[in-house]
Amino acid sequence: ETGVTQTPRHLVMGMTNKKSLKCEQHLGHNAMYWYKQSAKKPLELMFVYNFKEQTENNSVPSRFSPECPNSSHLFLHLHTLQPEDSALYLCASSQVHSGGADTQYFGPGTRLTVL
Amino acid sequence: GQNIDQPTEMTATEGAIVQINCTYQTSGFNGLFWYQQHAGEAPTFLSYNVLDGLEEKGRFSSFLSRSKGYSYLLLKELQMKDSASYLCAVMDSNYQLIWGAGTKLIIKP
Numbered sequence: 001e002t003g004v005t006q007t008p009r010h011l012v013m014g015m016t017n018k019k020s021l022k023c024e025q026h027l028g029h030n031a032m033y034w035y036k037q038s039a040k041k042p043l044e045l046m047f048v049y050n051f052k053e054q055t056e057n058n059s060v061p062s063r064f065s066p067e068c069p070n071s072s073h074l075f076l077h078l079h080t081l082q083p084e085d086s087a088l089y090l091c092a093s094s095q096v097h098s099g100g101a102d103t104q105y106f107g108p109g110t111r112l113t114v115l
Numbered sequence: 116g117q118n119i120d121q122p123t124e125m126t127a128t129e130g131a132i133v134q135i136n137c138t139y140q141t142s143g144f145n146g147l148f149w150y151q152q153h154a155g156e157a158p159t160f161l162s163y164n165v166l167d168g169l170e171e172k173g174r175f176s177s178f179l180s181r182s183k184g185y186s187y188l189l190l191k192e193l194q195m196k197d198s199a200s201y202l203c204a205v206m207d208s209n210y211q212l213i214w215g216a217g218t219k220l221i222i223k224p
Binding site for chain 1 (some may be wrong): 119123
């Protein structure tokens with residue numbers, strides 16, 4: 001399934017750097033998500049965008065800043081990160097409608113290492 | 116609070132059958148999902164249950180009991196390529212997914 005793409009696949013950055021993660025979905029969905037996946041821990045939902053509007057921000061530190069310019073693209077801007085932010089960052093998309101939400105489809109993730 | 120429990124790791128033999136259990140306590144229920152995730156890859160959708168009972172899809176089946184807050188994923192005729200992590204997730208009353216930590220399945224020849 002290549003419906004959701006993410007770049008870069010791997011990223012190493014210092015604590016003072018600024019970088020951005022990019023996600024693009026080709027499935028015609030109207031909702032996009034950022035998740036953090038750390039080893040042996042459940043996926044943590046970070047942000048949700050429905051119709052380009054942010055509807056969820058699960059107490060994520062301000063050093064993570066999302067941007068959703070349209071329903072197909074999602075960015076995660078990173079600045080002054082901490083070593084504990086090292087993880088796999090996954091993007092997903094789904095179709096949301098009045099009756100609920102359908103299956104989420106994931107991109108391959110960006111493996112982030114903060115030195 | 117919301118909680119999804121599944122075993123951390125399981126080992127099975129090629130050609131055999133394995134059952135991965137998942138129990139949940141969530142605020143609301145709008146279905147349960149199983150995903151497969153190979154190391155370094157995206158989670159991929161396997162199955163969805165919203166009503167009690169068994170859903171069969173080829174070698175994989177998923178069962179749900181809403182009254183018990185319980186599901187299992189059954190994998191038959193195991194193949195080496197089935198070595199992966201299997202993630203259980205419940206869609207809550209806000210239509211957000213609550214995730215388990217995943218079960219790493221190791222297949223031995």
